[in-house]
Amino acid sequence: MTERILGPVHPTPAATAALRPLFLGAVTFAAGSFLGDWQERNATRSLPHCVEQLDVAGALDNLRRVTGEVEAGRRNMWFADSDVYKTLEAAAWQLGRTPDDAELRAFLDTTAALVAKAQADDGYLNSYFAVDKPELRWKELHWSHELYCAGHLIQAAVAAARAGVGAQLVTVARRFADLIVERFSVVDDVDGHPEIETALVELYRVTGHRPYLDLAKRFLDLRGRGLLNGERFGPRYLQDHVPVREADEVAGHVVRQLYLLAGVVDVAVETRDDALLDSARRLWADAFGAKTYLTGAQGSRHRDEAFGDPYELPPDRAYGETCAAIASFQWNWRMLLATGEGKYADEMERVLYNAIAGSTAVDGTHFFYSNPLHLRTGHDGSHEDAPSQRLAWYSCACCPPNLARLVASLSGYVATTDHGGLQLHLYADGAVKTTVDGFDVHVVTRTRYPWDGRVEVSVTTDAALALSLRIPGWASEALIDGSPAEVRDGYAEVRRDWSAGATVTLDLPMPARIVRPHPRIDAVRGCVAVARGPLVHCVEQADLPAGVTLEDVRIDPAGPLDAGDPVALTARGRVEPPASDELYPAVADVAGEPVELHLIPYFRWGNREPGPMRVWLPVTAG
């Protein structure tokens, strides 16, 4: 049954699409695999933690204030309904894959009933405005997040509809969506936080109801025309500074920009609007050419949670919001489906294995909101804006349930089909069971990816299948069955007679390697990073000899890198303490001692005692 469930982002047959997603259940990750373990931890730890925190932090009580079940004052952000909806979405995807989880189903049903009860007779639904500011309904969209919350409700409903659970949620979301269509088809207004656009397109995909798509397009076209009161944040923050069709750089609040771009691609492919898709390509080139961290994180500024200027990529003050990393993954997936170009999958991989993976602790119940590439010695971690370690929850709790919904649906993002072909984008130990041109295709993948670059793909099908294997941009060589792969647009295509089953072996050698920054990234000049396969590595204070200050450590980029233990690479380094206390000395004087450096994967940082960490390491003077 679950094999036929559609996953997130499922364009209609009429849409522009180079590639088509598989069913959510078509891909399974093996227990013990990297992605399999991650999904399991999400199901058993992170998602239950989110469910619990909705109660603890008051997000559910806020809805109960609407129904009259709770009389106490409101708690949490005014847009905390979205935390509930994202958790519901996560639950729906999870139930789509593991329908027998009774506890999770009870949460989903109970919460859907609460949400339904909190909905006004006319379909309006927002716990803050319904109770605390009824007179401001739809009046102050620059900050209200009313359509943002509606968008997340709709996305939860889309997941529920596809997973065949929570029918009540679908009814609620459609009633609200219909109210929104009724109003906003005639009133020129947009929400200060994009999200409704992609949600409406997905609801159109589920329902076939064209006004949802039309309204999504209308929102895109109205945006950037100064309809919003920018107040102290300014129009860029709100993505209202320029129509997206005219924009040539990503700007302002990162999550707002990226959610908007997800909607842009969704509208572009469903309306077959190539010019609009070109806008997304143009903004992608800017974002990934000058405004992305090595970990895939985006957002260089805490202030206004903004992208920052080109090449402004400070590692210590990286904002790199977890939600932005998730949004980047989702945007790249849409670009990949639309174009079939491997660079988008490369960025999905980069951000998934580094920024996104690093945002959750190994215990599955602590999270980073911002994801720096350098935690300084002496860091003041007293504020949740830049804590020294992952926290169980945040006053603005957007990230944890966002992670839960992404990871619960992760198997929907790893493979695609097109006419005559199957494409593997993200490698994981597991299986794919799908159809191509009506023929059944069974694939079993054996790999220790991302720890090892060997991927054995066994295929059985009667189709004349072209198997496309992604060759990551980080790979300096790629062998297929021992021979150099021919790579086009990031993929090597393999054709075999699969009818009796055949196994293809892809080898992506993973030596530890030195990565250098573009010379215009001033903040990490004179530094290199160490990576291995898709994983960026870092040095933690915990792995340095006692008494050594992390900022005094240098790496010899010409020295040997030992990847004998992929979770703790070693490199040749030096400790070079400052020669003087002077902040701006007239002369530089370098001395130091050799030290062996141990580098762990970035995503594992901060899982021991809190302490300094850095990805970019200054090189030795020599």
Next chain:
Amino acid sequence: MTERILGPVHPTPAATAALRPLFLGAVTFAAGSFLGDWQERNATRSLPHCVEQLDVAGALDNLRRVTGEVEAGRRNMWFADSDVYKTLEAAAWQLGRTPDDAELRAFLDTTAALVAKAQADDGYLNSYFAVDKPELRWKELHWSHELYCAGHLIQAAVAAARAGVGAQLVTVARRFADLIVERFSVVDDVDGHPEIETALVELYRVTGHRPYLDLAKRFLDLRGRGLLNGERFGPRYLQDHVPVREADEVAGHVVRQLYLLAGVVDVAVETRDDALLDSARRLWADAFGAKTYLTGAQGSRHRDEAFGDPYELPPDRAYGETCAAIASFQWNWRMLLATGEGKYADEMERVLYNAIAGSTAVDGTHFFYSNPLHLRTGHDGSHEDAPSQRLAWYSCACCPPNLARLVASLSGYVATTDHGGLQLHLYADGAVKTTVDGFDVHVVTRTRYPWDGRVEVSVTTDAALALSLRIPGWASEALIDGSPAEVRDGYAEVRRDWSAGATVTLDLPMPARIVRPHPRIDAVRGCVAVARGPLVHCVEQADLPAGVTLEDVRIDPAGPLDAGDPVALTARGRVEPPASDELYPAVADVAGEPVELHLIPYFRWGNREPGPMRVWLPVTAG
């Protein structure tokens, strides 16, 4: 008459003091001198501009709303009364030096009358709380700024009292201060923004009324005990995280921290509390050892306007608020008076000639709020938080009138006396007319400082005067009458028979020099800066050949530096464009072309067409 006017910060005779300030009128700057021109521009351009903007931006109308003269809604920040008070303070100092400025006196009198009329019967005075939130009076001090505004009113009154103008203002301020004493001597509460502390001590100095000093001390002692509701900013932002006596690092909002420290020194010296003064020394060592830009600017973060972690000093995202630079100057002056150590005067000089001087355009009517050391190519200057050029005014207009009051009183900060001695801290073409131990001392200083390091000091006095000349930390040599100076604590002491007049020539050679960053300042690794005398220099896009991107420019630190023209040094450089578009290439490939670099003084930047600028220049690969 004006010679006997006391200037800002005038400790009582009972206070701990290594040095004593002179009268405000004791020092005059010659027309055409750097500081003289600055004071002149302030008087003729900046101060009138501030007066005008108080009307334009609504700050005066807010007070007229209290008196009933204006009925329209409130404009501007809720603490904009402080803009009025700072402008009044500037006017008072200015009138203290140039009492015949009828227009300025009319402004002062009219505005003092308005302020008096706006004062409530019980002495309370705040245009926001009086009209808009009377029920919240004193209730939400974590954000209200009520005592902050009161502090600036008091400082204006102190200036008026010392300058012998605006008697009405003194009456108003004392009435309000008395109300504050009445309430806060018994209620445990402090203001979220320090300022009242130093103001109350100064009012004590003017009036001799001990309760003002006692309350200032009480505010210091109550602070850091969690009395304030930190809300989303957290207690560090509000300087409420630790009692200042226990603090060992500067933290949080920079202006709040520095204003507090001004109050700390004021209370310490007036109560002869050495332990409290030691707290200020400790925090000074942290601030100037790890958290100060080369320009003297402080505040590494736009978010929360905070100091940042040790050695976190990004040049492009330097916040370096103008008010913080002014506060640093004022704090260092207090430390200098208390201790007599030259390092404090060094920091006054650094911040005065760079961060503070650079905050005002050459036209005197445009200002920077934040003072970066690098404006990136492609910078988004659309938001006033980080504009590409100085603006005429700001929605939070704290900085321009703060500059006006500092510059109007600048002559009060350049020289001091002690028993038997006269100390010159900041060199300016001009004269000093004072007494030492009851003897008249006349000093004439001839210098082109900061453009030239020769300072001729002619002294006439019958006193056995020890003339102390500050030898700046930047000077690699110092000659007095041609012989190497003997320097102690930053000063060279000269004793002569002055009775017939004698001239001492100080030579501080000013070759252009290379400055290097402490190796833990990651953000400018591999870069050097060029300085000459007290002036930091920078490269502007406007001085580069067409088509060259500033971020591609390198400097050869071993190359000759030509200071033939001190306002446009030249250096040997290269243009090294990126070898690849890749953001994180596997290999670095350097090529380039020689270029001659022209470096202008930092304080002059941004006075041509807006464009990229940088202080720290990457060094050539070779």
